[in-house]
Amino acid sequence: MREAYHVELEQLADHLAAMSVQVADAMERATRALLEVDLSLAEQVISDDAKVDDARAQCEEQAYALLALQAPVATDLRTVLAAIHAAESLERMGDLALHVAKAARRRHPDPVLPESVRPYFAEMGEVAVKLARSTEQVIKTKDVEAAKTLESDDDQVDDIHRHLFTVLMDREWPHGVAAAVDVTLLGRFYERYADHAVSVAKRMIFVVTGKMPGYGSDDDI
Numbered sequence: 538m539r540e541a542y543h544v545e546l547e548q549l550a551d552h553l554a555a556m557s558v559q560v561a562d563a564m565e566r567a568t569r570a571l572l573e574v575d576l577s578l579a580e581q582v583i584s585d586d587a588k589v590d591d592a593r594a595q596c597e598e599q600a601y602a603l604l605a606l607q608a609p610v611a612t613d614l615r616t617v618l619a620a621i622h623a624a625e626s627l628e629r630m631g632d633l634a635l636h637v638a639k640a641a642r643r644r645h646p647d648p649v650l651p652e653s654v655r656p657y658f659a660e661m662g663e664v665a666v667k668l669a670r671s672t673e674q675v676i677k678t679k680d681v682e683a684a685k686t687l688e689s690d691d692d693q694v695d696d697i698h699r700h701l702f703t704v705l706m707d708r709e710w711p712h713g714v715a716a717a718v719d720v721t722l723l724g725r726f727y728e729r730y731a732d733h734a735v736s737v738a739k740r741m742i743f744v745v746t747g748k749m750p751g752y753g754s755d756d757d758i
């Protein structure tokens with residue numbers, strides 16, 4: 538019985554890792570749709586979001602079944618609880634990629650981003666996708682040191698996000714209010730996406746050590 542139970546725990550981790558791949562792919566495509574004004578990519582992200590929602594529901598159903606039927610303790614209990622929280626964060630990451638794709642679709646055939654800020658979003662997109670792919674590996678390996686390194690990449694996104702405000706507040710900003718609103722919202726989406734990836738990594742640290750590392754705001758999207 539215990540062997541079968543641990544197989545189920547491994548399957549739960551595999552499902553979470555697969556969700557990480559889904560949301561990484563979603564943000565990669567959403568960023569390309571944003572930068573390349575590619576409507577088909579935006580539509581793909583939008584239609585695929587339901588699969589991320591289904592994956593979260595599957596993870597939660599499996600986790601609650603393990604809680605109800607196996608009454609786990611110690612590390613096993615931490616694993617199940619962490620999986621529930623991680624699935625929520627991963628679904629939110631999918632939602633944030635969805636928001637980026639919807640912005641690209643809403644403005645099509647016009648570009649959402651003024652040329653002057655495109656490099657910032659290209660970099661944020663690259664780092665965000667890297668974070669999600671690193672999260673997949675952390676879930677699979679439960680490598681505490683690897684999990685801790687995600688924070689430095691998150692800091693990079695935070696730095697760009699803060700710099701965008703400097704750009705937007707410049708009196709010489711020539712692109713109008715609508716573009717400023719788009720840039721502000723999109724910057725927030727990338728910043729929150731990165732935060733959720735770090736949150737997932739910290740849940741994995743909790744599984745291994747029994748201690749939840751301190752982290753900042755856990756605001757909703």
